[in-house]
Amino acid sequence: MFGYPGGNVVDVFDHVRTAKFRFVLGRHEQGCVHMADGYARATGRPGVAIVTSGPGATNAITGLATANVDGVPLVLVSGQVPLSQIGTDAFQEADMTGICRAATKHSFLVKSADEIPEVVAEAFYIATHGKPGAVVIDVPRNVQEATTDARYPERVSLRAYHPESAATPSQVNRLAKWLNEAKRPVLLAGGGVIAANAAGDVAALAAKAGIPVVTTLMGIGCVSASGMHSLGMAGLYGSYAANAALAAADLVVALGVRFSDRVTERCFPNGVHRARLVHVDCDPSSIDKNVTADLGIVADVKDLLTTVNSRVKPSLRAAWLARVAEWKAKHPFSYRQLRRGVIMPQAVVEAVDRAADGRTLLVADVGQNQMWCAQYFRHSHPRRFLCSGGMGTMGFALPAAIGAAIARPDCRVVAVAGDGGAQMTIQELAVAVAERLPIVLVVVNNGCLGMVRQMQDESFGGRRCAVAFPRVHGAGCPDFVKLAHAYGAGGVRVTDPAKLDSAVAKAMRAKGPTLVDVVVDPEANV
Amino acid sequence: MTEETYRLNCFVENKPGVLARIVGLISGRGYNIQTLNVGPTEDGTVSRMRIDVLGTERVVNQIILQLRNCVNVIEVTSRRR
Numbered sequence: 360m361f362g363y364p365g366g367n368v369v370d371v372f373d374h375v376r377t378a379k380f381r382f383v384l385g386r387h388e389q390g391c392v393h394m395a396d397g398y399a400r401a402t403g404r405p406g407v408a409i410v411t412s413g414p415g416a417t418n419a420i421t422g423l424a425t426a427n428v429d430g431v432p433l434v435l436v437s438g439q440v441p442l443s444q445i446g447t448d449a450f451q452e453a454d455m456t457g458i459c460r461a462a463t464k465h466s467f468l469v470k471s472a473d474e475i476p477e478v479v480a481e482a483f484y485i486a487t488h489g490k491p492g493a494v495v496i497d498v499p500r501n502v503q504e505a506t507t508d509a510r511y512p513e514r515v516s517l518r519a520y521h522p523e524s525a526a527t528p529s530q531v532n533r534l535a536k537w538l539n540e541a542k543r544p545v546l547l548a549g550g551g552v553i554a555a556n557a558a559g560d561v562a563a564l565a566a567k568a569g570i571p572v573v574t575t576l577m578g579i580g581c582v583s584a585s586g587m588h589s590l591g592m593a594g595l596y597g598s599y600a601a602n603a604a605l606a607a608a609d610l611v612v613a614l615g616v617r618f619s620d621r622v623t624e625r626c627f628p629n630g631v632h633r634a635r636l637v638h639v640d641c642d643p644s645s646i647d648k649n650v651t652a653d654l655g656i657v658a659d660v661k662d663l664l665t666t667v668n669s670r671v672k673p674s675l676r677a678a679w680l681a682r683v684a685e686w687k688a689k690h691p692f693s694y695r696q697l698r699r700g701v702i703m704p705q706a707v708v709e710a711v712d713r714a715a716d717g718r719t720l721l722v723a724d725v726g727q728n729q730m731w732c733a734q735y736f737r738h739s740h741p742r743r744f745l746c747s748g749g750m751g752t753m754g755f756a757l758p759a760a761i762g763a764a765i766a767r768p769d770c771r772v773v774a775v776a777g778d779g780g781a782q783m784t785i786q787e788l789a790v791a792v793a794e795r796l797p798i799v800l801v802v803v804n805n806g807c808l809g810m811v812r813q814m815q816d817e818s819f820g821g822r823r824c825a826v827a828f829p830r831v832h833g834a835g836c837p838d839f840v841k842l843a844h845a846y847g848a849g850g851v852r853v854t855d856p857a858k859l860d861s862a863v864a865k866a867m868r869a870k871g872p873t874l875v876d877v878v879v880d881p882e883a884n885v
Numbered sequence: 886m887t888e889e890t891y892r893l894n895c896f897v898e899n900k901p902g903v904l905a906r907i908v909g910l911i912s913g914r915g916y917n918i919q920t921l922n923v924g925p926t927e928d929g930t931v932s933r934m935r936i937d938v939l940g941t942e943r944v945v946n947q948i949i950l951q952l953r954n955c956v957n958v959i960e961v962t963s964r965r966r
């Protein structure tokens with residue numbers, strides 16, 4: 360459990376003190392929620408956070424929205440003023456269930472201690488069933504103080520919420536038939552595949568029926584990048600091969616995707632596609648929302664694939680696979696060295712990739728650095744690449760990496776952030792130090808808000824505004840190395856391209872948290 | 886696609902905050918509610934809401950699906966007015 364105390368939740372903390380679970384004190388409530396989020400993304404198990412009322416609760420909102428839009432199971436307990444004071448503008452009163460409505464899947468305002476066991480059980484049920492999401496339990500102080508004999512229910516049954524769904528036999532038949540008939544099928548795998556723990560089933564279908572796989576940003580890791588069926592990410596910043604395969608396909612089977620504008624603008628303009636389109640998702644409202652499907656199937660992706668895999672005919676599809684393999688080989692992501700002796704930001708991700716092994720878990724922040732992490736790292740496992748897709752929340756990487764490192768002590772967690780995003784949650788470095796987590800924070804330091812700068816260059820005639828971070832005394836501002844040292848973490852700066860690999864590799868072997876401040880060319884574009 | 890008025894008939898759990906959640910879901914996505922009528926049913930734990938919204942068939946279908954995703958919504962039906 361991750362959290363931050365305060366007056367209206369202090370009664371609960373009296374029991375956290377003696378609880379059997381590990382409690383991690385964050386440094387800001389947004390960070391606490393991102394930590395719970397990172398824990399959940401890395402494991403598939405719900406993350407839990409606890410905050411106080413008023414400002415503690417409002418600080419948590421960005422974290423809730425970030426998790427919720429990406430379908431991450433998370434439960435947040437927030438303190439609230441005593442019931443008798445609700446609606447009186449009491450000290451540290453905020454209408455949490457009102458404020459969080461659009462940032463959560465559901466929320467509860469607990470009215471009596473007797474409700475607590477049932478509400479907690481329902482909150483975890485809702486967070487983890489159907490499309491997972493964030494759930495808030497708002498607990499007034501007087502309820503925290505009360506006692507109850509109520510027991511934790513053995514099972515949860517909600518009157519109005521029944522998210523279980525399954526494909527009909529005729530839908531399965533049609534999908535299997537279309538797959539068997541298709542000459543140029545493509546699987547488009549999204550975050551829903553990872554959430555359903557169905558990555559292996561996607562790979563199995565691809566291998567059996569000779570079908571190339573492209574992913575969304577959230578689907579990265581579904582199939583190993585080096586595999587012959589894997590074409591990488593589709594969409595705005597996607598690979599040539601992935602976008603070309605989607606364009607040439609005669610059947611696209613979209614699995615656990617919600618067709619965000621990042622994908623549709625590039626690959627499904629106006630919400631249509633020439634090819635036959637099958638859309639499988641556990642959320643009925645995502646089907647036909649942004650793209651109209653020829654066959655929409657509301658089902659658990661894993662259940663569906665288990666059935667479909669037994670129904671498709673083995674096929675090599677040699678010609679089609681050869682064609683996409685050629686695209687993949689001929690058009691890898693590439694960049695040009697802009698200035699001699701200056702590190703290119705893409706090279707930073709390549710250095711992390713070279714230093715990585717089978718146990719590396721990469722967490723990206725937001726901005727140019729996020730797209731380079733998606734493009735230049737050879738992703739090989741589900742739940743080993745975490746980033747904020749739907750919200751694009753700057754400051755996500757460091758706290759989410761802390762949550763992931765706690766969840767997966769067997770993995771080496773590397774967070775990559777821009778100099779902008781790093782400054783949004785840098786205080787959580789104190790948590791990595793206090794908890795002795797050997798995470799690496801790589802700051803891709805281009806001295807600017809690169810993604811916005813690129814947008815201003817490309818779409819506003821180069822009229823740059825509010826994007827530069829002026830350098831002071833040669834170092835960036837702040838001096839990230841000094842900052843790391845101030846927190847008790849290791850810190851090194853790299854400016855020389857020849858020293859990049861060794862610095863990154865050394866940080867990834869360090870015993871404690873280490874910040875690597877890499878000064879990169881500020882003019883590089885995605 | 887032309888916009889028309891649809892009447893949504895919702896049966897929802899009679900719990901605090903449910904009305905706000907449903908109205909927020911519709912208005913938060915930029916759709917205007919023309920008429921809203923909430924009342925009890927014979928079952929005291931269930932309320933009935935009649936909501937008139939203006940939108941294309943596609944948009945209204947989307948709203949219905951999202952209402953059905955709502956944890957407190959038991960049933961939604963619609964008809965063109």
Ligand SMILES: Cc1ncc(C[n+]2csc(CCOP(=O)(O)OP(=O)(O)O)c2C)c(N)n1
Nearest residue numbers: 726727728751753777778779780808809810
């Ligand atoms: C909290 C938040 N505020 C603003 C934005 C808008 N935004 C998107 S990318 C970006 C620039 C990020 O700069 P930096 O972290 O340095 O990364 P870079 O693009 O330079 O790699 C901004 C401001 C955002 N995504 N999140």
Ligand SMILES: [Mg+2]
Nearest residue numbers: 777778807809
């Ligand atoms: Mg930057």
